[in-house]
Amino acid sequence: MTAIRVPALNERVIARVRSRQDSLTKPRGSLGRLEDLASRLAAITGRLDPPLKNRVLFLLAGDHGVAAEGVSAYPTEVTAQMVRNFRNGGAAANVLARQLGVRVEVADFGVGQGTRSFTEGPAMGVSQARRAIRRGRELVRGQRIAGLDVVLTGEMGIGNSTSAAALTCALTGVQPKLAVGRGTGVGEAGLRRKRAVVRRGLEVNRESLHDPLQVLAALGGFEIAGLVGVILEGARLRKPVLLDGFIASAAALVAVQLNPESAGCLIAAHRSAERGHRLVLEALGLKPLLDLEMRLGEGTGALLALPLLEASIRLLNEMATFEEAAVANRLADG
């Protein structure tokens, strides 16, 4: 894969954001994390008033060979059925996208023609992983014509929380017990199977877990590889990239290991209830904006964080300063 050059964050603009924030009619720092969020958005885009109007949810779907091992509460055909549901506007992600004015780009990354089970060798070849990354990047570029200000990540794929757990273990070194959760809601037996499957995948593929691209090919899914491309291209274009839950964040972990500069553009929208998500967010050094005990994926968490991005930038730009409003500032000894 040709190296993707991601521009560094614009650190100079942060000082301008801080100085303006401290001049606004509110106690210093009282907007809490919204102040940090505005700084981050300014640093990503290089401006105090970044446009946030054109937001696109990249909703990538793919099937997983590992689903045949009984790791999900739902049958494999649900991936294809949900893709149809996305196209008909009936899924949770569609409802939220309509509410929040977000375009949804649904993309088939191996629905019905999924990966091999990683319990029997690599899920895909390295060249397939490269191709999926490239396609993810192309999706992002394709949306620039209609306008693209914010990149939202979403996914669907029966079995993909198993793949994300395996990726998390391989990339952070944590044990399967800590990274494997109930996904769509498997019971105790399913959870044990899922853990065993991840352990087997790590064992079978241990010779090819030396670099992030190999890890992605060995344990990933096509939609996860596609999201790696979406994230890398979003970062290359200096767009804020809103991470959804566990699976999108596992893709971000791969992206950041492939290109550490891309980390600066990531914003963690929420903390999923799925067990491994906390670990992945810690590894990425990200603190999520929301924690609503959701575990659906599809980009639903990313969508819900959008009004907070907008709020942080509007507050920075539209609030009156102490001087403009003739409001007395803090007392000297306050």
Add this chain to the structure above:
Amino acid sequence: MTAIRVPALNERVIARVRSRQDSLTKPRGSLGRLEDLASRLAAITGRLDPPLKNRVLFLLAGDHGVAAEGVSAYPTEVTAQMVRNFRNGGAAANVLARQLGVRVEVADFGVGQGTRSFTEGPAMGVSQARRAIRRGRELVRGQRIAGLDVVLTGEMGIGNSTSAAALTCALTGVQPKLAVGRGTGVGEAGLRRKRAVVRRGLEVNRESLHDPLQVLAALGGFEIAGLVGVILEGARLRKPVLLDGFIASAAALVAVQLNPESAGCLIAAHRSAERGHRLVLEALGLKPLLDLEMRLGEGTGALLALPLLEASIRLLNEMATFEEAAVANRLADG
């Protein structure tokens, strides 16, 4: 005060919400707290599709005699200056209200003509407290003509986090050390003064802390008493009442002690960074939707939670069911 009859929650509608939620194309329970939120909104309003279009922020401002004791980082005249800022649309609450389509009703509850310092006796008379509650109720009724679906609570008043801390201590029995925080941002000396002032207020007024109305009169502010009225009337009309931060929640504590049935209509929008807020939320049995380390008041936290209310109701009503979308449901042993 004549008793305010608040209708009980409609518990029957909750079963209908749960049954519909379980039929939608998502793993059961995977929308986490949004599912509980939709249930709550349905129980308050008695319908699965409550209107949420007309939202009004009741932004009550008042001055506090206790501000003269050096408990705030800002001079008293800031209350009046900020009221002008609210009317000119330059404050944080205005910016968020514009973003989220919320009407703002700014009301003067003793700006410039505030309460007495509660370190020298009751802050106001019981009849004054009753009058302020009545005026708060009238404000809510006055907004029904233009339409009122959601009640948002907001306040402004230099010194009012000291009043809220004193109310919290009197109504929950916690010690001042735990309820007093930095408010707008006082330093160590200010924090010590603030604690001493609250202890003195509790001591001086100890003979009149026997019922919630007396407590409110002794330690409250006019804008806090007004918010008690806003909350009680919102509950009486079976509207969702979105609590903002520490001060609005202290008003809710008074309202719930005056009328326990009103508790069912309360939704905690966020957890403020102000120290005592956690205690008040626990006493109310409420779990906040957001935790963004904000500590501004004005209704800013309440405003930011609105898109979540909307999302929860849209998801319930607009998502396709498994049957409609021809998506396979869970496996029997999943």
